Amino acid sequence: MSKPASSGIQTSAGGQAFIPSSRRPDGTTRKEIKIRPGYKPPEDVETYKSRSAETWRSKGGRGVPGAEISEIEQNDAEGKSKNAKRREAARKKKESEDHQGVVEVGNAVGNLHVQDDGQVKDTKTNGELDPDAERQKKIRNQLKKLKAVKELKAKKLAGEKLSADQLVKIAKEQEIIRDLVKLDYDGPELEGKPESLAAEARPD
Numbered sequence: 001m002s003k004p005a006s007s008g009i010q011t012s013a014g015g016q017a018f019i020p021s022s023r024r025p026d027g028t029t030r031k032e033i034k035i036r037p038g039y040k041p042p043e044d045v046e047t048y049k050s051r052s053a054e055t056w057r058s059k060g061g062r063g064v065p066g067a068e069i070s071e072i073e074q075n076d077a078e079g080k081s082k083n084a085k086r087r088e089a090a091r092k093k094k095e096s097e098d099h100q101g102v103v104e105v106g107n108a109v110g111n112l113h114v115q116d117d118g119q120v121k122d123t124k125t126n127g128e129l130d131p132d133a134e135r136q137k138k139i140r141n142q143l144k145k146l147k148a149v150k151e152l153k154a155k156k157l158a159g160e161k162l163s164a165d166q167l168v169k170i171a172k173e174q175e176i177i178r179d180l181v182k183l184d185y186d187g188p189e190l191e192g193k194p195e196s197l198a199a200e201a202r203p204d
Helices: 051-062 071-078 082-110 131-157 164-171 173-182 195-201
Strands: 017-019 033-035 112-114 120-122
Touching (some): 131 164
Antiparallel strands (some): 017 033
């Protein structure tokens, strides 16, 4: 009788393959099962194993993680191709650059401060922003609004129908002029405007 295979199939002296009888856990006996000639169960079929798979499997028994590096492993590390080393160096460099970029963005965001009027101001500089530059910026904004109001008024005079929002903008013309006077602006845009507005806006 031959040595049993992985599947448990044995071959008799006469060449007949069979699975021998066995006992179940409840005590009953399984009958012997005859196997037809030439049949080979999947677990007995030898699978093709590539050389790299065998090498990988053999690496598993090299030792415990964290233990000292053996000479074989050191030789393997030295045998790494130049391309692999270059790729690894490039990957590390990219990671450090990405991290640096995130830090810089974080610092830039940390230096911003939102004012009560919703404008974002950079607080990175130790001193406050130049008051004159701030004033010029406000004047430019108000002049832009005043120009838009003039354009809307021209449309209205031409007979064009305006929306409710546009009418509200026209109604704010006096307020814009007051703001410009408060900012000490006396440009050509204010010519012909009622003197009462200027007097109202100027402090006593």
